[in-house]
Amino acid sequence: GESVGLHLPTLSVQEGDNSIINCAYSNSASDYFIWYKQESGKGPQFIIDIRSNMDKRQGQRVTVLLNKTVKHLSLQIAATQPGDSAVYFCAEKTRYDDYKLSFGAGTTVTVRA
Amino acid sequence: EAQVTQNPRYLITVTGKKLTVTCSQNMNHEYMSWYRQDPGLGLRQIYYSMNVEVTDKGDVPEGYKVSRKEKRNFPLILESPSPNQTSLYFCASSLKGQGAPGELFFGEGSRLTVL
Numbered sequence A: 001g002e003s004v005g006l007h008l009p010t011l012s013v014q015e016g017d018n019s020i021i022n023c024a025y026s027n028s029a030s031d032y033f034i035w036y037k038q039e040s041g042k043g044p045q046f047i048i049d050i051r052s053n054m055d056k057r058q059g060q061r062v063t064v065l066l067n068k069t070v071k072h073l074s075l076q077i078a079a080t081q082p083g084d085s086a087v088y089f090c091a092e093k094t095r096y097d098d099y100k101l102s103f104g105a106g107t108t109v110t111v112r113a
Numbered sequence B: 001e002a003q004v005t006q007n008p009r010y011l012i013t014v015t016g017k018k019l020t021v022t023c024s025q026n027m028n029h030e031y032m033s034w035y036r037q038d039p040g041l042g043l044r045q046i047y048y049s050m051n052v053e054v055t056d057k058g059d060v061p062e063g064y065k066v067s068r069k070e071k072r073n074f075p076l077i078l079e080s081p082s083p084n085q086t087s088l089y090f091c092a093s094s095l096k097g098q099g100a101p102g103e104l105f106f107g108e109g110s111r112l113t114v115l
Helices: none
Strands: A004-006 A010-014 A019-025 A030-038 A045-051 A056-058 A062-067 A072-077 A086-094 A107-112 B004-007 B010-013 B019-025 B031-038 B042-051 B054-057 B076-078 B087-094 B110-114
Touching: A010 A019, A019 A030, A019 A086, A019 A107, A030 A062, A045 A056, A045 A062, A045 A072, A072 A086, A086 B042, B004 B087, B010 B019, B019 B031, B019 B087, B019 B110
Parallel strands: A010 A107, B010 B110
Antiparallel strands: A004 A019, A019 A072, A030 A045, A030 A086, A056 A062, A062 A072, A086 A107, B004 B019, B019 B076, B031 B042, B031 B087, B042 B054, B087 B110
């Protein structure tokens, strides 16, 4: 069936190191992907997005990589900071429906001082 | 300040007692949506609205109702709450759909407990 999933539910990272959060999807019709960050007690916040016609997109300290061949998406955070501790969700939509986003279960990132 | 406001933020109620969770956005967004968040399941869409008087079911609509009489408001109604509706609820809005371009802005969440 169609699903969006994350490889690992938790990730512990040393402050200053780079973080890599992975996400797999199964629907070949997926054409748009988003990463959200959710801090404790708050709603999800948009981090970065990528369309399926791209392989890579960079933001401030973040990079999203899309590998359509293996249906894999990753979020890389450079020089991880304590403020990066949060739950990270990937989400995707298909080209058939602009109104439906499917979210993964989330990866909890903990930054060690 | 651009924001999505939900009320109440916390609510404990009993089975069968009707309740409404309000959602309001001040960004003139056309699209609004409700999600529930449960451990290990991520965010699941309940209902969404493309514009005033236009609503549709998401993945888990059973037990919920919505209305969109005004552009800024999108209340979630639980006519007869049951314990399996105990969850964290999020309202979100965007300018146009969920696809690009259409960044979703989320509210702070409403934690509902049904006893």
